[in-house]
Amino acid sequence: MILCIDCGNSRIKWGLWSATGWRAQGALAHGEVGQLATLTVDAPEVQKILLANVAGPALAAQIAALVAAAWPGRPLLTAASQPAAVGVRNGYRSPERLGVDRWCALLGAWARVRGACLVVMAGTATTVDSLTADGFFPGGLILPGLELMRKSLARDTAGLPLAQGQHVAQPNCTDDAIISGCLEAQAGAIERAWRRLANPVAPCLLSGGAAGLIGPALEIPWQGVDNLVLDGLATLASEPMPPLLG
Template sequence: MILLVDAGNTRIKWRVISPGEPLRAVDEGALAHEAIGELAAICRRHTGLGRVFGCNVAGIGVANAIAAACGPLAVDWLHPGASCGGVRNLYEQPGQLGADRWAALIGARQTHAHACLVVTAGTATTVDLLSATGDFLGGLILPGVDLMQQSLARGTAQLPLADGHFALQPRRTIDAIRSGCLQAQAGAVERMFRQIADAPGATCLLGGGAAASFADLLDIPLRRIDNLVLLGLGAIAGAAAITRH
């Protein structure tokens, strides 16, 4: 068995898989950064674990904490390359693509056989174009909904950090802030989708902790799907295990 780890800026998502055809998820969950040590209990609970495979965008401190919690198990981190899992990386420097975005694209390719826009809404929002032939065409990174609101509160004297509500025509400052941040997310997604809108079967694959906040604003073909990163990691790890055997 393999422990998959998606170390994000806010949470650590994990899944235990049993390699084979098809891959089988045995157990999964999520941990706050301060609870990384709980991975040790997860490793003890699944005695058949042979390795840990993941992606990390949270920095070296988090990577070291995960390695310490997993004890004697080898921890391998995904490094983006030119191609993998049916996806071709057209970044000018493929190795500079974020590992989480790379894994999510590979997960999307396992899920949807046509052109798609892969959107992960978390601390940051990533909006990535994937062609029907598996070419990663490029994408956006923008502050997530909460980060947008926090930046307004930090950078202005009179705009508060408060819980507003979405409105098409906001008439309170806190609603104007919330609505502006949500419209910015939806607008970026819809503008990117225009590039593949005419492709047969094109859809937006939307996931992440903030996805629900603006999903209903999107006027494009949409499929809600979470944990594309773990799905991509599983596809890579499972293929490698099959190859070794």
């Protein structure tokens, strides 16, 4: 049994992976990190523990302490972005500077598609990353997430509300205009990146908390996929550990 932990900007996602696939998955707020220890009740047979962390060293230290107490003798293996792994080549100028969540999502996408695709993580930020048909990652985009866009207009302008509208083609009220504008901006960035793939059958894999809102606004083929980062960690777990994890 492998415990995979994705410590993101807003939430901690976890999953228990076995040879037959995911046995369980869940999500916690950062302040609920202590609840990870309750997994020992259902998963005492955990043999490997993998972490992808973008939430900073303090939370990583809390997780490390919990793991040490709950699974004595089981090392916590922390993922790091690499020049290459499990068939994916990292084209970032400095491969180690690529966010580990983006890297693991790319690995999870490649394990699923084994071909060209666009990997979109729609969370606190929206990341839009490309994979070519031969597993090369040439680069990608980072933009404010849907909620950040909505909140920034309310926070940094004098007359705009914290919008509660809906997406419509021709908004005729301010709330709808804000929500529609934010969604159109997200969809536009994603669609432009997809067109640069120049592969009309390449799917857009869309994951994250805002995926359900952004997906219907897209005019390209897309698939909603849960927990691509966890999928990438599970894929890494099948590889020799020393070259891939610290």
